[in-house]
Amino acid sequence: MLVIVLMMALGLLVAGGVAAYVAFPHRGKALPVAPQLGTAxxxxxxxxxxxxxxxSRV
Incomplete structure (x- = not known):
């Protein structure tokens, strides 16, 4: 049971990182909450x- 909870938490963490990447640095915006993470x-x-x-056109 503990393994399932840890894997779900890891999945949510990865999904949050992808969402933050797409929402801010990919568009050229600064990450407002954690500027160091946005810089990285x-x-x-x-x-x-x-x-x-x-x-891209073949």
Whole structure:
């Protein structure tokens, strides 16, 4: 029973992180509650490769 509760809590934590990533740093906005976390996420966004329009059309 404890394992199920811990896995559900971990799932909620991951879902919250994804929601925060999509809502703020992915759009170029600052994370209002935890600026340090927003800065770390922004570095992750900047390091990912991006396809340009000409590259995405095959």
């Amino acid at each position: 996420m922004r570095r992750g966004v900047d390091s990912m490769p991006v396809l340009e329009d000409s590259e």
